Amino acid sequence: MTPTQLTIAAQKGDAEAFAALMELHQSRLYRIAYAYLHNEGDALEAIQESTFRAFRKLKKLKEPSYFGTWLIRILLNYCADERKRKSRFNPVTDIHESSSWDRPADPDLAAAVSTLDRDCKQIIILSYFEGFSLTEVADILEIPTGTVKSRLHRALGQLRDQLETKGDASS
Amino acid sequence: MTDEQKSFDALEERLNARKTEYETMPVPDAAAYQAVQSGIRQAALKRKSRLRWYMSSISAAALILLFTGCIRVSPAFASFVEQLPGMEGIVSMIRQDKGLMMAIDKSLLQKVGVTDEHDGASVTVEGIITDESRMVIFYTMKGMKDLEKFNYKIDLLDENGKNLPVAFSYAYPTPSPDENVYENMIDVIFSDQALPPEELSVVFKSRDTAGSEKWKVTFPVDKNLTKGMKKVIPVNQTLMVDGQRIDVKEATLYPTRLVLDVNFDPNNTKKVFGLSDLQLVDEQGRAWRTDTSTGGDERSIYFESMYFSIPKKLTLQGSGFSGLDKKDLDLSLDLKSRRIIGGPSGLKMLGSKVEGKDLIIDFSVAGSMNGGYVLAFDNVTDSTGKSYEVPGSSWSSGEGTDDSHTIVSSTVENGAKMQGEIQMHISTYPMKVKSPFSLDIPVNP
Numbered sequence: 001m002t003p004t005q006l007t008i009a010a011q012k013g014d015a016e017a018f019a020a021l022m023e024l025h026q027s028r029l030y031r032i033a034y035a036y037l038h039n040e041g042d043a044l045e046a047i048q049e050s051t052f053r054a055f056r057k058l059k060k061l062k063e064p065s066y067f068g069t070w071l072i073r074i075l076l077n078y079c080a081d082e083r084k085r086k087s088r089f090n091p092v093t094d095i096h097e098s099s100s101w102d103r104p105a106d107p108d109l110a111a112a113v114s115t116l117d118r119d120c121k122q123i124i125i126l127s128y129f130e131g132f133s134l135t136e137v138a139d140i141l142e143i144p145t146g147t148v149k150s151r152l153h154r155a156l157g158q159l160r161d162q163l164e165t166k167g168d169a170s171s
Numbered sequence: 172m173t174d175e176q177k178s179f180d181a182l183e184e185r186l187n188a189r190k191t192e193y194e195t196m197p198v199p200d201a202a203a204y205q206a207v208q209s210g211i212r213q214a215a216l217k218r219k220s221r222l223r224w225y226m227s228s229i230s231a232a233a234l235i236l237l238f239t240g241c242i243r244v245s246p247a248f249a250s251f252v253e254q255l256p257g258m259e260g261i262v263s264m265i266r267q268d269k270g271l272m273m274a275i276d277k278s279l280l281q282k283v284g285v286t287d288e289h290d291g292a293s294v295t296v297e298g299i300i301t302d303e304s305r306m307v308i309f310y311t312m313k314g315m316k317d318l319e320k321f322n323y324k325i326d327l328l329d330e331n332g333k334n335l336p337v338a339f340s341y342a343y344p345t346p347s348p349d350e351n352v353y354e355n356m357i358d359v360i361f362s363d364q365a366l367p368p369e370e371l372s373v374v375f376k377s378r379d380t381a382g383s384e385k386w387k388v389t390f391p392v393d394k395n396l397t398k399g400m401k402k403v404i405p406v407n408q409t410l411m412v413d414g415q416r417i418d419v420k421e422a423t424l425y426p427t428r429l430v431l432d433v434n435f436d437p438n439n440t441k442k443v444f445g446l447s448d449l450q451l452v453d454e455q456g457r458a459w460r461t462d463t464s465t466g467g468d469e470r471s472i473y474f475e476s477m478y479f480s481i482p483k484k485l486t487l488q489g490s491g492f493s494g495l496d497k498k499d500l501d502l503s504l505d506l507k508s509r510r511i512i513g514g515p516s517g518l519k520m521l522g523s524k525v526e527g528k529d530l531i532i533d534f535s536v537a538g539s540m541n542g543g544y545v546l547a548f549d550n551v552t553d554s555t556g557k558s559y560e561v562p563g564s565s566w567s568s569g570e571g572t573d574d575s576h577t578i579v580s581s582t583v584e585n586g587a588k589m590q591g592e593i594q595m596h597i598s599t600y601p602m603k604v605k606s607p608f609s610l611d612i613p614v615n616p
């Protein structure tokens with residue numbers, strides 16, 4: 001079945017189709033969540049909670065072919081909801097080998113991205129790291145393309161300013 | 172090229188280098204898969220856990236809901252039921268109940284079509300299906316606010332306006348394609364002590380404190396449709412499962428369900444919360460499932476009905492039970508030092524917090540909650556002997572990768588001021604005993 005067919009089946013209550021659909025998206029969800037939340041436990045929690053919300057709200061999704069963008073929107077909303085995370089336990093997470101994401105070759109840039117404000121960080125993750133087009137980002141965030149452009153500009157400006165004040169901007 | 176352009180280009184280059192690190196980020200596939208599965212499970216459970224039980228003659232602790240998977244019935248049934256106008260949504264709710272589908276197929280559905288409408292909102296009881304043991308009420312709600320939260324209380328009244336002494340469940344409304352219309356059902360358990368009334372009123376009351384709105388639909392119940400349709404199958408056999416004695420007394424077959432009466436011997440060393448993976452299997456390998464039971468040690472277990480497709484042979488099968496040594500049911504807990512004396516090993520207190528008037532105690536429980544039984548308490552007493560209720564527990568398998576323990580949060584109602592050592596009695600616990608059993612049920616003696 002195509003993802004759209006899976007979505008339609010899932011909307012009719014087929015939990016297996018929904019699980020299959022989630023499997024197609026789980027790596028992307030994990031990366032976005034990790035880039036946002038910085039640790040494995042929280043990223044997995046985000047996947048679990050997004051799955052929960054998506055499954056509950058699935059019938060409200062009008063256009064099955066938008067499942068992917070809709071799901072990312074749910075995840076981003078979860079990640080942005082700081083309150084949720086604070087009220088939870090922080091169990092000891094498994095110690096895992098750090099990846100190059102955690103030990104970046106360019107730590108200044110990595111730090112600058114992670115300290116961006118919410119809107120800007122979303123834009124950088126979606127546009128640069130996930131490689132979504134302006135239109136796709138606009139769909140995910142439910143904002144006009146023009147706003148995507150201006151946010152992107154703002155995000156790059158913030159990054160540049162941050163890196164410049166560190167005194168290591170390129171000249 | 173301007174300096175600004177140059178600095179942007181350099182920044183993009185650095186971002187692209189970071190993109191490579193992003194793309195090669197290791198994804199713990201197994202753990203992510205587990206997280207997805209728990210998300211689905213919780214969503215499915217939540218749907219179930221919104222089922223509310225109303226009870227009067229049946230004690231609160233005696234009602235147990237088990238969570239089982241779905242089964243599909245043949246497309247023929249489904250297409251038949253889908254022809255019922257306005258009830259397409261209901262079909263998906265009862266599709267897992269072969270017995271109910273067959274009963275509808277045998278024209279046991281009573282069309283009602285009575286509506287109460289005011290303030291731009293309406294409730295219509297579309298139809299019912301009933302026998303002496305159960306009634307399923309199909310209804311639709313239109314234009315009512317707050318349906319997402321289902322802020323309504325349901326009352327069932329007999330012809331004298333008295334509350335029926337029955338247990339019933341109702342689920343979250345299912346959104347239909349038309350957002351203003353919700354289709355749903357109420358599932359009522361009747362017994363020899365409480366039979367269906369001649370005339371039934373279903374009352375929906377807004378829980379909103381400001382609103383006193385209510386909708387009331389009254390309609391006659393045709394009891395002749397299923398009169399005399401009841402078959403008692405004596406069993407009178409004993410199962411020994413992991414040293415525990417379980418007497419299977421009889422099965423009663425109605426059009427809407429089969430009721431199996433069993434007895435957990437009071438002398439058993441273990442408290443049995445429920446039998447695991449219980450099903451009735453016929454000679455064709457068809458499984459008739461159960462999702463509900465009532466009672467404590469004397470228990471009625473409700474299965475799908477095979478009334479209209481009587482098998483030649485029927486076998487009761489199970490994989491064991493959920494239960495705990497009776498001596499481990501009681502524990503004392505020091506709220507300050509978090510020390511637990513007694514109780515099952517693997518139970519730890521993690522912390523507690525006050526929320527309003529309530530105290531929420533967080534426990535770590537060995538194992539996962541996948542079996543359907545959660546850590547729950549039916550009684551808590553503080554050092555002064557005052558007793559408290561623990562109406563709810565919530566849990567998260569939030570560790571994602573770690574299936575070896577689960578965090579359960581138990582809410583002690585009005586327990587905010589409790590201090591020192593408290594006594595707690597466990598009503599259910601996620602401890603499973605694997606010990607497969609089977610027993611022939613003599614359907615055609």
